[in-house]
Amino acid sequence: MQITITVNGTTHTRDVEPRTLLVDFLRDHLGLTGTNIGCDTSQCGACTIHMDSQSVKSCTVLAVQADGADLTTIEGLANGSLHPMQQAFWDNHGLQCGYCTPGMIMSATKLVEGNPGISEAEIRHGLEGNICRCTGYQNIVKAVQQAAGEMGGD
Amino acid sequence: MSKYMGKAVKRVEDPRFIQGRGKYVANLKLANMGHAAIKRSPFAHAKINGVDASAAKALDGVIAVYTGQDLQAAGVGSLPCGFNPPGIVTAPHMPLAVDKVRHVGDGVAVVIANDIYTAYDALDLIEVDYEPLPAVVDAKKATAADAPQVHDEIPNNTSFHWPLGESDTVMGAMNESDHVVELDFINQRLIPNAMEPRACVAEWNAFTEEMTVWTSSQNPHLIRLLMSMATLGIPENRLRVISPDVGGGFGSKIFHYPEEVIVPWCSKQLGQPVKWVSTRSEAFVTDAHGRDHVTTAKLGVNNDGTFTALHVQTWANMGAYLSTFAPMIPTALYITLFSGLYKIPHIFGESWGTMTNTVPVDAYRGAGRPEASYLLERLIDIAARDLNMDPIELRRKNFIQPDEFPYQTPVAMVYDSGDYDQLFDKAMEVSGYNEMIEERDRARQEGRLVGIGVSGCIEASGAGPSKVVTSLGAGVGLWEHGLVRVHPTGKISVLTGTHAHGQGHETTFAQLVADELGVPMDDIEIVHGDTSKTPFGLGTYASRSAAVGGTAIMKSCEKIREKMKAIAAYQLEAAVEDMVYDQENGTIHVQGSPDRSKTFVDISVAALMGHIPDDMEPSLEEATFFDPPNFTFPNSAHIAMVEVDKESGEISLLKYAAVDDVGNVINPMIVEGQLQGGIVQGVGQALLEHGIYDEDGQLLTGTFLDYAMPRADDVPMSALGRIEIPSPSNPLGVKGAGEMGTIAGTPTVANAVMDALHPLGVRHVDIPHTAAAIHGAIQSASVSAD
Ligand code: FES
Ligand code: FES
Numbered sequence: 046m047q048i049t050i051t052v053n054g055t056t057h058t059r060d061v062e063p064r065t066l067l068v069d070f071l072r073d074h075l076g077l078t079g080t081n082i083g084c085d086t087s088q089c090g091a092c093t094i095h096m097d098s099q100s101v102k103s104c105t106v107l108a109v110q111a112d113g114a115d116l117t118t119i120e121g122l123a124n125g126s127l128h129p130m131q132q133a134f135w136d137n138h139g140l141q142c143g144y145c146t147p148g149m150i151m152s153a154t155k156l157v158e159g160n161p162g163i164s165e166a167e168i169r170h171g172l173e174g175n176i177c178r179c180t181g182y183q184n185i186v187k188a189v190q191q192a193a194g195e196m197g198g199d
Numbered sequence: 200m201s202k203y204m205g206k207a208v209k210r211v212e213d214p215r216f217i218q219g220r221g222k223y224v225a226n227l228k229l230a231n232m233g234h235a236a237i238k239r240s241p242f243a244h245a246k247i248n249g250v251d252a253s254a255a256k257a258l259d260g261v262i263a264v265y266t267g268q269d270l271q272a273a274g275v276g277s278l279p280c281g282f283n284p285p286g287i288v289t290a291p292h293m294p295l296a297v298d299k300v301r302h303v304g305d306g307v308a309v310v311i312a313n314d315i316y317t318a319y320d321a322l323d324l325i326e327v328d329y330e331p332l333p334a335v336v337d338a339k340k341a342t343a344a345d346a347p348q349v350h351d352e353i354p355n356n357t358s359f360h361w362p363l364g365e366s367d368t369v370m371g372a373m374n375e376s377d378h379v380v381e382l383d384f385i386n387q388r389l390i391p392n393a394m395e396p397r398a399c400v401a402e403w404n405a406f407t408e409e410m411t412v413w414t415s416s417q418n419p420h421l422i423r424l425l426m427s428m429a430t431l432g433i434p435e436n437r438l439r440v441i442s443p444d445v446g447g448g449f450g451s452k453i454f455h456y457p458e459e460v461i462v463p464w465c466s467k468q469l470g471q472p473v474k475w476v477s478t479r480s481e482a483f484v485t486d487a488h489g490r491d492h493v494t495t496a497k498l499g500v501n502n503d504g505t506f507t508a509l510h511v512q513t514w515a516n517m518g519a520y521l522s523t524f525a526p527m528i529p530t531a532l533y534i535t536l537f538s539g540l541y542k543i544p545h546i547f548g549e550s551w552g553t554m555t556n557t558v559p560v561d562a563y564r565g566a567g568r569p570e571a572s573y574l575l576e577r578l579i580d581i582a583a584r585d586l587n588m589d590p591i592e593l594r595r596k597n598f599i600q601p602d603e604f605p606y607q608t609p610v611a612m613v614y615d616s617g618d619y620d621q622l623f624d625k626a627m628e629v630s631g632y633n634e635m636i637e638e639r640d641r642a643r644q645e646g647r648l649v650g651i652g653v654s655g656c657i658e659a660s661g662a663g664p665s666k667v668v669t670s671l672g673a674g675v676g677l678w679e680h681g682l683v684r685v686h687p688t689g690k691i692s693v694l695t696g697t698h699a700h701g702q703g704h705e706t707t708f709a710q711l712v713a714d715e716l717g718v719p720m721d722d723i724e725i726v727h728g729d730t731s732k733t734p735f736g737l738g739t740y741a742s743r744s745a746a747v748g749g750t751a752i753m754k755s756c757e758k759i760r761e762k763m764k765a766i767a768a769y770q771l772e773a774a775v776e777d778m779v780y781d782q783e784n785g786t787i788h789v790q791g792s793p794d795r796s797k798t799f800v801d802i803s804v805a806a807l808m809g810h811i812p813d814d815m816e817p818s819l820e821e822a823t824f825f826d827p828p829n830f831t832f833p834n835s836a837h838i839a840m841v842e843v844d845k846e847s848g849e850i851s852l853l854k855y856a857a858v859d860d861v862g863n864v865i866n867p868m869i870v871e872g873q874l875q876g877g878i879v880q881g882v883g884q885a886l887l888e889h890g891i892y893d894e895d896g897q898l899l900t901g902t903f904l905d906y907a908m909p910r911a912d913d914v915p916m917s918a919l920g921r922i923e924i925p926s927p928s929n930p931l932g933v934k935g936a937g938e939m940g941t942i943a944g945t946p947t948v949a950n951a952v953m954d955a956l957h958p959l960g961v962r963h964v965d966i967p968h969t970a971a972a973i974h975g976a977i978q979s980a981s982v983s984a985d
Contacts, residue, residue, distance in 0.1 A: 062316065078226035079219015081446070083394045084479035088903035091394060119219035131217040135209060138868050141876060142701030143216025144394040144446030150217065169912035176903065178394050178447050179701045181879035181940075182911040184872060 048112040052077065053121025061108045068092045070108035071118060079119040079147050083176065090175030093148035094118045100155040102174070119147035122154065130154045130192040139188035141179035149175050149185060157193035165190070202783075203710035203720060207868035210706045211720070212699075215444075222443040224398035224413045225476045232400070233262050233311040235462055235475040236318035238325050239484065240300035240307055243334035243556035243896020244347060247298055247327060250308055254324040260317035263469060264325065265461075266308045267295035275464055278455055278520070279429040281421075281674040282527035287359040287552075290350035292520035294430065294457035294464075300329070301349055301519035302556050303898055304484025309461050311473055334556040334896035338516035339493040341553040349519060349554040356554040358517060361530040363610055364547035372508040372545040376499030380582045385965050386570045388491035388516065388890035389883075390906055391563050393700075395446020396477035397456065397486065401463035405470055409437050412463050416442040417452045417700055418738020421675065423730045425455040425523070431463055435730075442728040445700035449880070450562035451486045452700065453740050454523035458485075483901040488890055489563020491516035492529065492550075492570055498578040499545075504588055504596040508545040509537055511574065517552045518559035524673075525561045526552050531671045532567030532659070532741075538608035539575045540619045540655045540834060541597040546609040556896040562740065564880055564941045565658070572656040573966075576946035580652075580953065581962060590950070591623055591632070594655050612659060614832045616924050619655060622860055626653075626836035629920040630856030635840055643958060648843040649853075650955025654946040657834045660935030661746030661928065663827030677743070678826035680736045681751030683712065683759055685819035687807045689800035691716070691723045696736005697748035698728045702873070702937065704744060707865045711749055711931075715756035717785030718799055734822065743935065745865060750929040751825035758821035763787055766805055767797040769812045831926040831934040835859040837878075837947040843955045848974025850886055850952060855917040857943065862926040862934030871919055874940040878917055881944015883909040885952070889967050907969075956980070 049058045052075060059074055071077045071094070080103060083091030092104045095117040122128045130150050133139065140146040149172065156171040157163050163171075168189045169182070177185060215221055252264040270293065277291040295306045308325055312318035333347040340346060341356040349356055373379055400413040410433050416422050423440040427433055445452060458475050466473040477485065493514040499507035515529030534548035583590040598619040599606045606614040627633070635651055642649035662668055665676025682694040693712055697704060709723040726732050736748070764778040767787040771778075777790045785799030797805075805811060806819040840854040857874060864870050887907035891899045900906040925932025945966065952968045953961065959980040964972055 064316065072226075073228075076228070077219075078223075079221075081221075081223070081395070082225070083396070084903055086479065086902045086904055089394065089479070119217075127214075127217070134217050135213045138210065138872050140213060140216055141703070141872060142393070142395065142445065142447040143212070143221045144223065146216050146221075147219045165916070166912075172911040176394065176908050176910065178392055178449070178880070178908070179876045180872060181875035181877070181909075181917075182914060183875040183916055186911065186916070 046109050048109055050111050050114055050116060052116045053118060063107065063109050065108040066104055067106040067108045067111050068103040071103060077118050077120055081144055081147060083145065090152055091145055091148040093151040093175065095151060095155065100152050119151060122150065128154065129195040133188040133192035137184045137188040137191060139180065139185045145175060145177040149177065153189045157189060157196060161193050161197050163193045201714045203713045204865055206866065208706055208710055208866055210703045211709065212703060212705045223395055223446055224400055224415050224443060227400050227413055229400065229402060229472040232472040232474050233313065233469060234315040234318050235309055235311050235465060235473050236315065236322050237306045238308040238322050239481065240303060240305040242300060242329055242331050243303050244332040245300050245329040246332060247296060247300060247307065248330055249328040251326040252308060255310060255321040258317065258321050258324060260313045261321045262311045262313065264308055264310050264321065265465065267293055267297040270295050270464060271297050274432065275460060276430045276432065278457065279425055280521040280526065281523050282672050284359055284361050284526055284530055284672040287526060288353050289358065289521055290352040294460040302558055303896060304481065304558060305519065306457055309465060311465055311469065336555050336557050336892040336894065336896050338491060338514040338553050338555065341555045342514065342551065349556060353554055358521060358552045358554055359526055360549065360551050362549035363534045366547045369508050369510050369545040369547035373497055373499040373510055376507040377502040378500050378585060380498045380500065380578050380585060382578060382581065382963060383495050384963065386490045386492040386494065386573055387966060389489040389563055389888050390483060390890045391449045391451035391486060391489060392908060393447030393449055393451055396479055396482045397452065397458065398476040399458050399462045400472060400474045401466040402472040403467040403470065409439065410463055410467065411439045411441065412459065413441045413443065414459050415445050415452055417445065417448045417698055417740055419698060419728055419730050420696060420735050421738055422455055422459060426459065430460040439731045442698055448700040449564040450489065450566055450740060453738065454487055454561055480901060484558055484898055487522045487561035488518065488558050489560060490570060491560050494574060496574050496578060498582060500582045500586065502586065504586060504593045506541055506543045506597045509543050511537060511548040513550040515550050515552050516555055516557065516560050518555060518557045520559050522559035522561035525559060527673060528562055528567040533571050535611045536568050536571035536657060536659060537575060537610050539572065540599060540657055542599055543609065548610065557892055564877065565938045566741065568658050568938065569942045569945055572654065572942050573946045576654040576656065576950065580950045584957065590653050595620060595623065613829060615829055615926055615928050617832060617834050617860060618922065618924055619834065621922055622834060622836045622858055623655065625920050625922055626838055626856060626858040629858055629918050630838040630854065632838060639840065648845055648955040650841055650951045650953065650957065652839045652947045652949065652951025652954055654943050654950060655836050656943040657832055658939055658942055659830040659832055660741050660938065661743045661827055661831045662741055663747065663830065665826050675737060676826065677737060678824050679747040679751045680734050680822065680824050681748060681755050682734060682820065682822040683752060683755040685759060685803050685806065687804045689722065689803040691718065692726055693723060693752055694726045694733040695748050695752060696733055697739045697744040699739060702739065702744060703869045707745065707869060708749065708752055710865055711752060712756055714782060715753060716759065717782040745931065745933045746831050746929050746935050747825055747827050749931050749933065751823045753931060754823040754825060755821040759819055762819060763802045765815065766802050766811050770797060770805065770810055771795050827928055829928045831862065831928045833859065833861045833934040833936065833939050835939050835943045837943040839947045839951045841948065841951040841955055843952065843973055845977065848970040848977060850968060850973060852882060852915055852948065855915060857917055857940065858920040858922065859939050860922045860924050860934065861936040861939060863923055863932035865933065870936045873936045874919060875917060877938060877940020878944040879909045879914050881941040882914055882948050884945045885948035885966050886968050887913065
């Protein structure tokens with residue numbers, strides 16, 4: 046099937062098998078390997094991207110379902126510079142092995158949108174769909190709090 | 200004054216990770232690459248009467264299908280076990296099963312196809328004729344006379360028995376004690392679940408006759424050695440193993456796995472690169488699991504609280520095959536830690552390593568030491584209740600005192616340093632222990648189930664010396680290598696045999712070298728994880744990298760400084776003894792005449808291109824193999840507070856405070872990160888995680904839906920504190936910080952839950968303390984109270 050998807054501002058038209066997962070399309074067809082795969086049951090959030098300004102787990106979407114959609118992956122979150130969320134993860138040591146990080150950052154940016162004063166409990170609850178095995182979440186929560194303040198509700 | 204050491208320097212590896220440029224094996228794409236998928240057994244135990252792959256081979260897009268017999272016929276060897284205590288009985292472990300499968304997930308055949316979707320389609324077309332056999336999953340039941348036999352070679356499923364101490368003497372002392380605490384309990388099976396599933400890409404180059412293997416591993420050199428020596432038989436000098444960024448390991452990526460044999464073998468067979476990436480479902484049934492002990496323990500204690508004797512018997516589940524270091528975990532890394540922070544005059548421990556129809560069990564964060572700490576700290580907690588003593592007071596009564604180091608325990612270890620009273624003073628302060636007690640007692644008066652748990656744990660990390668470790672049965676020494684190469688421009692490459700998988704070595708080792716040589720951190724590059732770039736090294740596990748690998752690097756820096764001084768002396772026509780190396784800025788001057796000096800770059804150029812003494816070899820490249828004289832002994836005091844919901848049994852972790860002595864600290868931000876992450880893994884074992892097999896050997900917890908990983912809202916912020924007693928075992932004075940949190944987290948929280956249930960008369964509930972388990976305990980307590 047032919048699909049047309051815009052990713053990080055570039056429009057791609059490709060033939061895909063209908064069963065192709067969006068995450069595989071991004072990684073294998075477009076070479077955007079920044080989006081990681083951590084599970085096969087939609088439980089870990091490693092594959093989170095933005096699709097038409099919502100955060101979605103790209104392993105739960107078929108590429109054909111994203112036909113016509115506008116996607117942002119970690120590679121396109123801030124063109125060349127660092128998004129305040131990326132900066133905050135760096136500043137607060139919000140990552141260790143880095144594998145959950147792209148998904149965490151993509152989830153977190155949507156989570157704090159419009160909520161600059163987001164509470165610790167809200168952040169913890171909001172990131173429940175993203176598993177990190179390394180950090181114990183403490184510095185992730187701090188990073189998200191910092192970025193939320195800096196993003197000022199954007 | 201150090202510019203970098205001891206500072207919370209931000210990590211140099213982060214920019215690539217936060218921008219999606221991590222170099223994980225799964226991201227690698229080579230031209231003409233085939234994709235491998237593995238047919239795995241759905242049975243825990245079955246004979247293979249035949250494999251029919253004809254339909255799979257005929258599928259469009261399938262390149263080849265190979266079975267266990269194909270690999271065996273080609274001379275592929277068994278996966279070796281690298282720790283063999285006296286008397287161990289072993290059996291072959293073929294990368295693909297040949298005549299029998301022994302656990303769910305055991306590999307039977309491999310498909311290579313043009314794309315991974317086709318490879319999975321082909322798996323469904325392979326017909327395996329299985330003849331199911333009865334299974335055994337429990338470590339102790341496996342030794343029963345009528346238990347199904349996992350391997351013909353291993354009678355009674357008992358691979359080894361490892362005793363330490365004199366059982367009779369210890370029981371004699373036990374019988375003379377005022378009081379004996381006895382406990383039968385389990386330390387449940389855990390599944391490591393690093394977030395990056397394992398992956399392997401292999402490329403055989405027929406032109407150069409060289410094999411390159413990219414694998415997600417904590418110790419690529421060791422994997423290369425085992426591939427060369429045991430499984431693939433490719434000489435080391437024709438085999439390159441690269442482990443780029445590793446997305447977490449926690450022990451599970453130490454071992455040599457079947458796929459690291461299958462994938463390279465297929466690549467050579469087919470003359471094209473081959474890639475395999477584990478799915479999470481495969482990871483659950485193939486990554487080595489952790490813990491899984493059945494234990495009977497007794498602690499003797501006198502009425503004044505003095506410990507008299509400890510006697511422990513453990514049946515350790517090894518799973519279906521002996522994984523690379525499996526027998527080391529319930530023996531040399533477990534029984535040797537039974538003394539904890541305490542003076543216990545008589546200790547006996549013994550363990551049996553038993554085979555079952557489950558996934559192999561090997562090192563998982565802490566590896567043996569969490570099991571030792573959990574058992575001791577649970578026993579002590581029960582003793583405190585039986586004697587009606589404050590749990591901290593009871594511990595203090597038995598602490599090894601600061602002036603008693605080095606302290607020889609009855610179980611082989613010689614502890615290097617510590618101050619456990621100071622540690623607990625600080626932990627009581629950081630946690631607000633006294634207020635916590637008041638809070639708990641108020642809650643109790645209101646009828647709420649609130650509890651406080653404490654633990655005092657010890658770890659042995661940075662194992663060594665090699666002679667001792669190998670005499671215990673290890674197939675490798677535990678030295679480490681560090682090479683410092685100063686390029687003519689003054690830039691520096693540091694080659695280390697350790698390999699980070701989240702620990703931030705590119706940052707901490709650069710901090711170390713920057714201060715040792717007085718150069719900017721930016722000028723230093725850390726090279727690791729590639730056997731063609733770095734000389735042999737032993738990898739990263741057991742919290743050894745800073746203590747052993749860091750020391751090797753430090754000593755190489757010392758040699759560089761000495762050589763630079765000699766070159767500068769020659770050029771300045773001064774005596775070497777009069778040269779001063781200024782570690783602030785990397786300049787070298789003549790004592791008393793700061794203007795007679797050379798810069799770091801001056802000497803870097805000169806070493807290769809210029810004037811050096813006649814009897815000196817050119818270059819500034821120095822290597823050190825550091826073999827530590829002893830382990831280091833990080834130690835901790837952790838305190839937690841929980842509330843149990845009376846109706847549901849659900850537990851809320853309200854507070855967590857941790858004070859650790861990990862010796863000197865290179866980067867406090869990274870050390871705290873290690874502790875925070877470690878603690879949450881420990882909490883996971885206490886409250887959530889459990890790898891459960893049913894009687895038939897089916898894994899009931901094979902996805903993140905059934906295996907409860909700690910999530911962001913399961914844990915509170917923890918309050919951390921530190922005391923720094925430098926380790927005398929290495930010149931950096933570091934002790935290792937990677938595992939302490941996990942070791943301490945489990946007993947701390949379990950003790951808190953048991954304290955919460957104490958008013959109901961509950962003595963012990965096995966972990967994990969899930970809502971269901973605690974609800975059950977509350978129900979039976981109220982029944983027996985009625
Ligand atoms: S990979 Fe998508 S949720 Fe785990
Ligand atoms: S940083 Fe390793 S899983 Fe989150």
